[in-house]
Amino acid sequence: xxxxxxxxxxxxxxxxxxxxxERICGLMPDLGVIVCTAGATVPQRVRGLRVGADDWINxxxxxxxxxxxxxxxxxxxxxxxxxxxxxxxxxxxxxxRVDQYQALVGGSGLDLTRREFELLQLLAENEGRVLDxxxxxxxxxxxxxxxGDRSVDVFIRKLRLKLEKRSPGFSYIHTHFGVGYxxxxxxxxxxxxxxGDEGLDRAESQTSSAPxxxx
Amino acid sequence: xxxxxxxxxxxxxxxxxxxxxERICGLMPDLGVIVCTAGATVPQRVRGLRVGADDWINxxxxxxxxxxxxxxxxxxxxxxxxxxxxxxxxxxxxxxRVDQYQALVGGSGLDLTRREFELLQLLAENEGRVLDxxxxxxxxxxxxxxxGDRSVDVFIRKLRLKLEKRSPGFSYIHTHFGVGYxxxxxxxxxxxxxxGDEGLDRAESQTSSAPxxxx
DNA sequence: GCGACTTGTAAAGAGGTTGTGAAAGACGCT
DNA sequence: AGCGTCTTTCACAACCTCTTTACAAGTCGC
Numbered sequence: 505x506x507x508x509x510x511x512x513x514x515x516x517x518x519x520x521x522x523x524x525x526e527r528i529c530g531l532m533p534d535l536g537v538i539v540c541t542a543g544a545t546v547p548q549r550v551r552g553l554r555v556g557a558d559d560w561i562n563x564x565x566x567x568x569x570x571x572x573x574x575x576x577x578x579x580x581x582x583x584x585x586x587x588x589x590x591x592x593x594x595x596x597x598x599x600x601r602v603d604q605y606q607a608l609v610g611g612s613g614l615d616l617t618r619r620e621f622e623l624l625q626l627l628a629e630n631e632g633r634v635l636d637x638x639x640x641x642x643x644x645x646x647x648x649x650x651x652g653d654r655s656v657d658v659f660i661r662k663l664r665l666k667l668e669k670r671s672p673g674f675s676y677i678h679t680h681f682g683v684g685y686x687x688x689x690x691x692x693x694x695x696x697x698x699x700g701d702e703g704l705d706r707a708e709s710q711t712s713s714a715p716x717x718x719x
Numbered sequence: 720x721x722x723x724x725x726x727x728x729x730x731x732x733x734x735x736x737x738x739x740x741e742r743i744c745g746l747m748p749d750l751g752v753i754v755c756t757a758g759a760t761v762p763q764r765v766r767g768l769r770v771g772a773d774d775w776i777n778x779x780x781x782x783x784x785x786x787x788x789x790x791x792x793x794x795x796x797x798x799x800x801x802x803x804x805x806x807x808x809x810x811x812x813x814x815x816r817v818d819q820y821q822a823l824v825g826g827s828g829l830d831l832t833r834r835e836f837e838l839l840q841l842l843a844e845n846e847g848r849v850l851d852x853x854x855x856x857x858x859x860x861x862x863x864x865x866x867g868d869r870s871v872d873v874f875i876r877k878l879r880l881k882l883e884k885r886s887p888g889f890s891y892i893h894t895h896f897g898v899g900y901x902x903x904x905x906x907x908x909x910x911x912x913x914x915g916d917e918g919l920d921r922a923e924s925q926t927s928s929a930p931x932x933x934x
Numbered sequence: 935g936c937g938a939c940t941t942g943t944a945a946a947g948a949g950g951t952t953g954t955g956a957a958a959g960a961c962g963c964t
Numbered sequence: 965a966g967c968g969t970c971t972t973t974c975a976c977a978a979c980c981t982c983t984t985t986a987c988a989a990g991t992c993g994c
Contacts, residue, residue: 550787634820682833
């Protein structure tokens with residue numbers, strides 16, 4: 505069961521309420537946030553929506569409407585991450601069984617530590633997308649990355665070692681210099697390309713060389 | 720400019736309003752829909768949100784709050800679209816996936832550095848518009864350009880090389896002497912046409928550029 | 935066409951980013 | 965507590981990108 509939205513009853517809103525709201529919206533951008541207050545003024549509601557709340561209900565309010573608004577927000581959220589199917593995550597040779605806390609490569613189990621697994625899971629859930637280190641750290645470690653922290657790099661390396669040992673010839677984790685990392689199943693040595701005629705273009709072809717295309 | 724949300728004023732809602740709302744929500748699931756009505760009852764609002772509206776405002780309502788609600792919905796939409804990669808930027812053969820930090824030409828990936836990518840993105844977002852160097856620098860580098868800085872020119876060149884290598888016969892980045900650069904998909908060698916005799920409105924030659932238009 | 939200015943092009947060094955191996959520290963188990 | 969495992973930190977090497985510079989080529993007004 506996945507949470508798509510929360511209903512936050514702040515009562516009569518005060519300073520504590522604002523910082524709380526900001527923290528929720530900042531920390532969990534994927535979560536729908538509906539705020540419920542007693543007698544909030546228009547400027548307050550405006551401020552709340554600006555901070556990041558998805559909806560704002562003022563008491564007294566009808567239960568039916570509250571439910572409908574929750575549904576509306578939750579539906580939006582669900583749609584936004586429609587790809588988060590419940591089945592195992594499969595990218596190329598790699599299969600991730602989230603519920604079992606286990607990753608497989610070519611059918612046999614991969615021995616990962618907790619951090620390694622959660623990093624792999626995050627990357628795989630965002631297949632094809634470049635994630636920067638701050639985002640990775642925030643979502644795997646659960647709090648903000650300290651300046652100069654190299655943990656992400658180190659764990660990327662560990663994952664790479666374990667993955668590429670199991671399926672040689674494929675590279676999964678790609679570095680985007682100055683940006684972050686991207687997870688995708690690609691042949692590490694694109695055939696038919698002579699190293700040297702590339703010029704400025706390092707010709708990493710995204711689509712053509714996917715080994716086992718995953719629709 | 721991309722539309723993220725619409726505000727639909729249905730007045731006093733009747734049967735026509737319902738079918739209209741259903742059509743909008745059904746036809747354009749990616750669009751945020753905010754409904755505005757006069758004196759809709761709670762069951763009516765519940766029904767509207769169930770049909771697929773993202774928010775529901777009842778008149779009389781404060782303009783400030785309306786704007787805040789539009790912003791909230793639009794923000795959600797934008798985020799959802801960026802996250803799911805729903806809205807790649809497509810100009811001619813070039814496709815830009817902002818969330819993936821990746822650009823494709825003719826379906827295969829173009830490997831760009833961070834600055835190159837951000838420059839391309841800026842140009843593509845302003846397709847057909849001439850951007851001067853100061854603006855480009857300000858928006859890609861994030862601060863004002865120093866006098867005599869040639870960085871923009873250098874990166875324009877790098878982009879041109881990578882783009883034109885991949886789709887020969889087309890030029891995307893056009894120089895406007897003394898002004899700046901303009902991004903548009905055009906055949907690079909149109910015979911008998913001197914670049915410059917386009918007159919005053921050179922900006923809107925937005926050919927939808929069928930790739931086979933060269934014959 | 936001439937001169938002044940703008941833009942194209944190529945290359946190299948500086949500076950920052952990432953890869954890598956190993957040691958130190960934290961954690962959990964018996 | 966003792967031990968092994970996992971995590972974090974550190975230092976250095978390797979690498980990539982950005983910026984700068986210099987010169988060539990192009991464009992505009994006269």
